[in-house]
Amino acid sequence: MALLEINDLHVRYGEIVALRGVSFSVAEGQVVTLLGANGAGKSTTLRAISGLAKPASGDILFDGKSIAGLGPEAIVRMGISHVPEGRRVFPGLTVKENIMLGGSNRRAAKSELSREADAMFDLFPDIRKFTNSLGWTLSGGQLQMVAVARGLMAKPRLLLLDEPSLGLAPVIVQAVFRIISEIRQHTTVLLVEQNARMGLSVADQGYVLETGRIVLGGKPDELWGNEAIAAAYLGGHAKPLAANL
Amino acid sequence: MDLALQLLFTGIGIGAVYALVALGFVLIFRATNVVNFAQGEFSMVAAYLMVVFAVDLALPYWLSFLLSLAGMALLGAVFNLGVYYPLRHRTFLPVIIATIGASILMANSVLAIYGPQPQVLEGWFETPGIQLGPVYLDSQYLLIIAATATLVAFQYWFFEHTLVGKKLQATSQDKEMASLLGISVSTMIMVTFIYSAVLGGLAGILVAPILFVSIQMGSTIALKAFAATIIGGFGDVTGAIIGGLSLGIIETFGAAYVSVPYKDAFAFLVLVLFLVFRPQGIFGERVAEKA
Numbered sequence: 184m185a186l187l188e189i190n191d192l193h194v195r196y197g198e199i200v201a202l203r204g205v206s207f208s209v210a211e212g213q214v215v216t217l218l219g220a221n222g223a224g225k226s227t228t229l230r231a232i233s234g235l236a237k238p239a240s241g242d243i244l245f246d247g248k249s250i251a252g253l254g255p256e257a258i259v260r261m262g263i264s265h266v267p268e269g270r271r272v273f274p275g276l277t278v279k280e281n282i283m284l285g286g287s288n289r290r291a292a293k294s295e296l297s298r299e300a301d302a303m304f305d306l307f308p309d310i311r312k313f314t315n316s317l318g319w320t321l322s323g324g325q326l327q328m329v330a331v332a333r334g335l336m337a338k339p340r341l342l343l344l345d346e347p348s349l350g351l352a353p354v355i356v357q358a359v360f361r362i363i364s365e366i367r368q369h370t371t372v373l374l375v376e377q378n379a380r381m382g383l384s385v386a387d388q389g390y391v392l393e394t395g396r397i398v399l400g401g402k403p404d405e406l407w408g409n410e411a412i413a414a415a416y417l418g419g420h421a422k423p424l425a426a427n428l
Numbered sequence: 429m430d431l432a433l434q435l436l437f438t439g440i441g442i443g444a445v446y447a448l449v450a451l452g453f454v455l456i457f458r459a460t461n462v463v464n465f466a467q468g469e470f471s472m473v474a475a476y477l478m479v480v481f482a483v484d485l486a487l488p489y490w491l492s493f494l495l496s497l498a499g500m501a502l503l504g505a506v507f508n509l510g511v512y513y514p515l516r517h518r519t520f521l522p523v524i525i526a527t528i529g530a531s532i533l534m535a536n537s538v539l540a541i542y543g544p545q546p547q548v549l550e551g552w553f554e555t556p557g558i559q560l561g562p563v564y565l566d567s568q569y570l571l572i573i574a575a576t577a578t579l580v581a582f583q584y585w586f587f588e589h590t591l592v593g594k595k596l597q598a599t600s601q602d603k604e605m606a607s608l609l610g611i612s613v614s615t616m617i618m619v620t621f622i623y624s625a626v627l628g629g630l631a632g633i634l635v636a637p638i639l640f641v642s643i644q645m646g647s648t649i650a651l652k653a654f655a656a657t658i659i660g661g662f663g664d665v666t667g668a669i670i671g672g673l674s675l676g677i678i679e680t681f682g683a684a685y686v687s688v689p690y691k692d693a694f695a696f697l698v699l700v701l702f703l704v705f706r707p708q709g710i711f712g713e714r715v716a717e718k719a
Contacts, residue, residue: 233608235607254607255604255608256607256610256611256612267604267608271604273597273598273605275597276594276597276601280594283591283594284595284598284611285609287595287606287610287611288609288610289610293590293591333609337610
């Protein structure tokens, strides 16, 4: 059984239909990447899973139990941690405080969270020297590290990562993806990316979203082999679809 | 010089009351992005609760004090559930109007029970005060300053050194992100309303023996406290304290050296000057993100 199973998911924002029947699944231990252009519905899919967006219809099963319509606080307690687009690091809290609060879904004492946050710096050595810096003083790459570290503090069974490479310099993007490939040793990851090359490089399975629907899915090799997709999302050279970028 | 010291003491005392109410404004604003226009009424209701317990029921002063603060905690919870919670997903405007409505309701409920005559509440201490060199320290003013200092210290410890304090800060900075981490946003907002009601109530109880206990005392204090938050830099906790203290000192000096009838005008003159020349307030330049 898949860890996460999404069946015919529809999400609306008022009049606007963001998802029109999305179905896919994530098996335990896998990294699954959702690809697609701006506005295709990638972020909405993650928001529906973590409870920030309410599904209009369809179902979301986590570990066999329906979580569709539950609030974000309940869902993160079940073991789904969402690192949203834009990092959303609390600007007025220090790096360590941000990371500690990542464990708010569990009953843990402050001293325990403090120890765990310290241990988290082993995985993210680049931000160790900013332990006591306020969130707003950090650069984009550092913020992304803090956001991922904070997401991991929830000890999730499933980690949702929304565009971790967005706005980062190539060398930082590589550092972020090195971390993702370490995370995958012990956590299932659902990754949303516009950077298809990086996104698929760590994936076991990829799906392509277009205007609220999944138009293609498969192993990374198969996706690379699909000419239209390669052209549209992977930096190929076919003309018509490239306009979608 | 002696007079100046005396005025400074009095000014800090009255400024501390403004600071307490201003803190209530700021904490609720940061948690909900809404100005609570009933914040002054919290002070008024608490002063009347003191009249109920200490005067009408003749309970011991300390017991009346504790009961009144407990009553304010309850009022804060009811206020959150009745005024903020049902409108929490709306824009700020319906919520602000609801707080104005609640403030009218509170003032008129008290008016219906006690009538328009001001009530008198004795101070906590029988000793009126002590002479310290050239300065006469009124015991009620001493109590106000001591209570405010204690509370500010407590609040600092609470926000900076406890996990709940950090969760409150996180909630005020980004509610959606806080909920993604499993922080119960509605609980944090409840805590904020209860604490702010107790803060406002404490200010009312402390200032009641200096002023009369009247229906209008809430709006008078709230206007000054609101001015204090703007002078300090809206949304900034340190700014609220500094703003409140400076306003108290300015109006006391203004009344003594310039004109007594224009006492209230000095506070608002300073407010106008700030709005014209430095609308972001004293601490407004920094990103206001520290609770």
